[in-house]
Amino acid sequence: MSAEEWEKVLWKTQSYPDNHIPARYFLASLRKNPNFRPYTYWPLVLASCAITQHLATIYIFLAVFVRLKECSLDPRILVWITVACFIGGYLAWELLNCSRSDTARRNANGTKTLKSSILVFLALMALSPVLKTLTAATSSDSIWALSAFLFMLNALLADYSPAKLGGQVRERLTSVLSMNAAISSSVVLGSRLSDGLAVFALILFSVQAFALFPMLRQRLQATLTIFQALLTLLLSLLSICLTASLSATVSCIYAATLVAVTFVAPGILVWAQKYKNEIRGPWDVAVPKVN
Amino acid sequence: MDPLSIAMITDFFHPNVGGVENHIFMLSANLLRKGHKVIVITHSHDPDRVGIRWMLPSLKVYYLPYPTIASSATLPNYFTFLPYFRTIILREHITLIHAHASLSPLGQEGILHAHLMGVRTVFTDHSLFGFEDAASILTNKLLEAALKNVDAVICVSHIGRENTVLRGQLFEKTDEDPSTVAVSGNVFVIPNALVADQFKPSQIPDVSQPSSKPLCVTIVVISRLAYRKGIDLLVAAAPRICSAFPNVKFVIGGTGPKLNELLQMREKHLLQDRIELLGPVRHSDVRDVLVRGSIFLNTSLTESFGIAILEAACAGLYVVSTRVGGVPEILPEDMISFANPEEDDVFRAMSEAITIVSQGKHDPWNAHKRVKGFYDWFQVAERTEKVYESVIKSDQRDLWTRIRRTMELGPFAGLIYVVILIVNCVFFLILEWSIPREDLHFVWMHWNRDYFIELSQKEARKTSFI
Structure with a gap:
C-alpha cells in the first residue's frame, strides 16, 4: 500500500x-434521521381527539336514525334539539371570533347567517317529500351498504387539522368530498323513514352534524385543551348512551373503537417510532432556494 | 488476460441518446479494441429497429421485440426474457454479462438468468436515488434483490458507490467476526470518460495578446429543461446576472417541461436579445454550441457524474456548478466554481466566474489539455477489464448459496424472490428440452478486423486503378 493519501476525486x-474503501471517508456524509422530532404520547392523544369526536358524531347520527326509524323518537323533538344546537353552536362560534373582527362586519355576517339558515331550513322542508321517495325503489340492503361505505369515506377524508387562528378558513377538496359523502349517506338513509317530517328532521340534523359541526370543531381545536377533552368525552358518552339502549353489542364495539383511536393508536405510533430510519446524504435531490 | 465474450445488457441504448447510452457504446468500442468480443442486448425501437444490427466498430446489437412502458424501460416480468437470453448467450458463446442502469428491467433480468448458463455477472449503476418516496423504496428493493447474486458492481463516482451500497445493501459478514458487517469487496468505482478530441476549444491560443479582454462574455447552458436540472434556479438567477453585467449573454440549449418558464422569464425582463434559446441540440453539435461561450453553467439539483460539465470543461469553458452529488469529484477545484443550490449563491458564483473570465485568467487550451489527461476511455476499459478478470477468477455461487442469500432479503420479499429463482430454473429446464442446444445456430464467424482492413484496402486500390 502506498503512503499517498487517498482522495475522494475521480x-x-x-x-x-x-x-x-477508505474507512475514514466512506459514508462520512451520511446522516440518519436529521430532522427527526419524536412524538410524545399525550399531545398525540390530544390530536386524536378530533378523530374521536368525528367518529362519535357519526355514531350519534346512526343512533338517532335508528330511533327515528323505529318511531321511538318524535321528529319534532329532534328538530327542536337541532335548532337549539345550532343556536348554541352559533353563539360559541361568535364568542370564539369576537376577539378578532370588528362589530360592523360581525353584524353583517350575523344577518347573512340568519338569512341563509332560514333558506336552508325552508329548502329542506320543501324537499323532504322528494328526498323521502328518492331512493325508495332501491332495496334496503343496498342502502345499508352504500351508507356504510359513504360514512367510511367521510371519516377517512375529513379534515382533522385545527383551524389556523386569524387565517381564512380554506376548504380542501378532500374535506368537501367528506362532507358530501356524509350528506349523501343521510339522504339515502332518509328514504327508509316513514314520514316527511322525520326525513326533514334527519337531513337537518345531518347538515348540523357533518357540515357545521366540523367547522366549529376545527375552531375549538385551536383553543384550550380542556374544552377539547371535555367535548370529546361528552360526545363519546352521548354516542354510547344513545346506542346502549338499542344494542349492547354495538355500543361495546363503539366504545372499543373510540378507546382504540384515542388511546391505543397514539401508543402504537409512539412505539413504532423506534423503527424510523431516515437516510439522507449528498445524493438527495437538493431543494432549490429561490427568493 | 484472455479475450472474453461479453454481452452488455440494458434498456438504454442507441438510437436513444444520453449518458448511459454513450457510456455503453464507448466502453464496448474500447473493449473491442483490446481484443474482446462484445455484443449489446437491448429492446427494440419503433418503427423498425428490431433484430440484429451492426454498429461501427464491429459491435453487434440485438434488438429484442419488447414494448416499453415508461422512459424507454421494459416491463419487469422476470421470465419472458429467458428464451431470447438463453439462445443469444449460447449461440454467441458469452462468458460474462454486464448489465447497466438500475432502472433497466432487462439488465436485472439478465443478472437473474446468467447463472443458469454458468455466465458471470457485472453490474454498473449510473444514477443516484433517494430513499424516501414510495417509488424509490420499491425500485431500491428490486435493485437489492438483483444485486444479492451479482459478481461485481461498478459505480461511476464515489458518491454513486455510497448510494448504491446503501440502496443495494451490499454488505457482507466479515470473516473474522460474523456479527459485524462490512462493505463487500466487489464494489468498484470507475468513472465515465470522454473523447477529448471531440471537444476542442475553438480559436488557436493567441500568444501575442494574452490579456486581451473579451468584449462579451457568453454563458452556455446545455441541459434537459426539467425540475431536476435546477431550471428554477436558472430562471431566477439569469435576469439578475443580465442586469448586473451588461456584457453578458446567455445561450441555452435543450428542451423540456420548463421551457415555458424560461420563455416567460425572457419576455418579462425583455431579454430577447441577450438570452438565446436553441431548442434541442444533437450530441454531435454540442461542441459547436459550447465553444460559442466562455462559461458553462450547470444548475442540476442531483447529478451522479455530470458528463456535460466535463465536456464543457474540455471545450475550454470555465464551469460554474451547483455542489450536488458527484460533481465535486470530477474536476480539480481551480477549474470549477461551486454554488449552493440557492439563487443568491448561484449569482455570487457566476459573478466571480465572470470576473475571472473577463480578466483573462482562464486559459481554454490549458484546460483542454488537463481534462484530456484526466479522463480516457481506454483507461476506463482497462480498469473495467481488471474487474472482469477478478470476477472470472472468483468462484461461482451454487444454487443453494443463491437461495440462502436471496432469503436474506426479508421474510416476505425473500420468499417471493426464491420462488422466482426456482421457477426460473424449472423454466430453463423446459427450454433445454424444447429448444435443444444441438439445434441452435451457433455463431462461428466473427468480425475480423485485420481481414476487414485488408479487404477495404484492396477495394480502395481497385477503385484507384479505375
Whole structure:
C-alpha cells in the first residue's frame, strides 16, 4: 500500500485499487434521521381527539336514525334539539371570533347567517317529500351498504387539522368530498323513514352534524385543551348512551373503537417510532432556494 | 488476460441518446479494441429497429421485440426474457454479462438468468436515488434483490458507490467476526470518460495578446429543461446576472417541461436579445454550441457524474456548478466554481466566474489539455477489464448459496424472490428440452478486423486503378 493519501476525486489516477474503501471517508456524509422530532404520547392523544369526536358524531347520527326509524323518537323533538344546537353552536362560534373582527362586519355576517339558515331550513322542508321517495325503489340492503361505505369515506377524508387562528378558513377538496359523502349517506338513509317530517328532521340534523359541526370543531381545536377533552368525552358518552339502549353489542364495539383511536393508536405510533430510519446524504435531490 | 465474450445488457441504448447510452457504446468500442468480443442486448425501437444490427466498430446489437412502458424501460416480468437470453448467450458463446442502469428491467433480468448458463455477472449503476418516496423504496428493493447474486458492481463516482451500497445493501459478514458487517469487496468505482478530441476549444491560443479582454462574455447552458436540472434556479438567477453585467449573454440549449418558464422569464425582463434559446441540440453539435461561450453553467439539483460539465470543461469553458452529488469529484477545484443550490449563491458564483473570465485568467487550451489527461476511455476499459478478470477468477455461487442469500432479503420479499429463482430454473429446464442446444445456430464467424482492413484496402486500390 502506498503512503499517498487517498482522495475522494475521480480526475486523479490514484495508486489504490478501484475497490478500495477508505474507512475514514466512506459514508462520512451520511446522516440518519436529521430532522427527526419524536412524538410524545399525550399531545398525540390530544390530536386524536378530533378523530374521536368525528367518529362519535357519526355514531350519534346512526343512533338517532335508528330511533327515528323505529318511531321511538318524535321528529319534532329532534328538530327542536337541532335548532337549539345550532343556536348554541352559533353563539360559541361568535364568542370564539369576537376577539378578532370588528362589530360592523360581525353584524353583517350575523344577518347573512340568519338569512341563509332560514333558506336552508325552508329548502329542506320543501324537499323532504322528494328526498323521502328518492331512493325508495332501491332495496334496503343496498342502502345499508352504500351508507356504510359513504360514512367510511367521510371519516377517512375529513379534515382533522385545527383551524389556523386569524387565517381564512380554506376548504380542501378532500374535506368537501367528506362532507358530501356524509350528506349523501343521510339522504339515502332518509328514504327508509316513514314520514316527511322525520326525513326533514334527519337531513337537518345531518347538515348540523357533518357540515357545521366540523367547522366549529376545527375552531375549538385551536383553543384550550380542556374544552377539547371535555367535548370529546361528552360526545363519546352521548354516542354510547344513545346506542346502549338499542344494542349492547354495538355500543361495546363503539366504545372499543373510540378507546382504540384515542388511546391505543397514539401508543402504537409512539412505539413504532423506534423503527424510523431516515437516510439522507449528498445524493438527495437538493431543494432549490429561490427568493 | 484472455479475450472474453461479453454481452452488455440494458434498456438504454442507441438510437436513444444520453449518458448511459454513450457510456455503453464507448466502453464496448474500447473493449473491442483490446481484443474482446462484445455484443449489446437491448429492446427494440419503433418503427423498425428490431433484430440484429451492426454498429461501427464491429459491435453487434440485438434488438429484442419488447414494448416499453415508461422512459424507454421494459416491463419487469422476470421470465419472458429467458428464451431470447438463453439462445443469444449460447449461440454467441458469452462468458460474462454486464448489465447497466438500475432502472433497466432487462439488465436485472439478465443478472437473474446468467447463472443458469454458468455466465458471470457485472453490474454498473449510473444514477443516484433517494430513499424516501414510495417509488424509490420499491425500485431500491428490486435493485437489492438483483444485486444479492451479482459478481461485481461498478459505480461511476464515489458518491454513486455510497448510494448504491446503501440502496443495494451490499454488505457482507466479515470473516473474522460474523456479527459485524462490512462493505463487500466487489464494489468498484470507475468513472465515465470522454473523447477529448471531440471537444476542442475553438480559436488557436493567441500568444501575442494574452490579456486581451473579451468584449462579451457568453454563458452556455446545455441541459434537459426539467425540475431536476435546477431550471428554477436558472430562471431566477439569469435576469439578475443580465442586469448586473451588461456584457453578458446567455445561450441555452435543450428542451423540456420548463421551457415555458424560461420563455416567460425572457419576455418579462425583455431579454430577447441577450438570452438565446436553441431548442434541442444533437450530441454531435454540442461542441459547436459550447465553444460559442466562455462559461458553462450547470444548475442540476442531483447529478451522479455530470458528463456535460466535463465536456464543457474540455471545450475550454470555465464551469460554474451547483455542489450536488458527484460533481465535486470530477474536476480539480481551480477549474470549477461551486454554488449552493440557492439563487443568491448561484449569482455570487457566476459573478466571480465572470470576473475571472473577463480578466483573462482562464486559459481554454490549458484546460483542454488537463481534462484530456484526466479522463480516457481506454483507461476506463482497462480498469473495467481488471474487474472482469477478478470476477472470472472468483468462484461461482451454487444454487443453494443463491437461495440462502436471496432469503436474506426479508421474510416476505425473500420468499417471493426464491420462488422466482426456482421457477426460473424449472423454466430453463423446459427450454433445454424444447429448444435443444444441438439445434441452435451457433455463431462461428466473427468480425475480423485485420481481414476487414485488408479487404477495404484492396477495394480502395481497385477503385484507384479505375
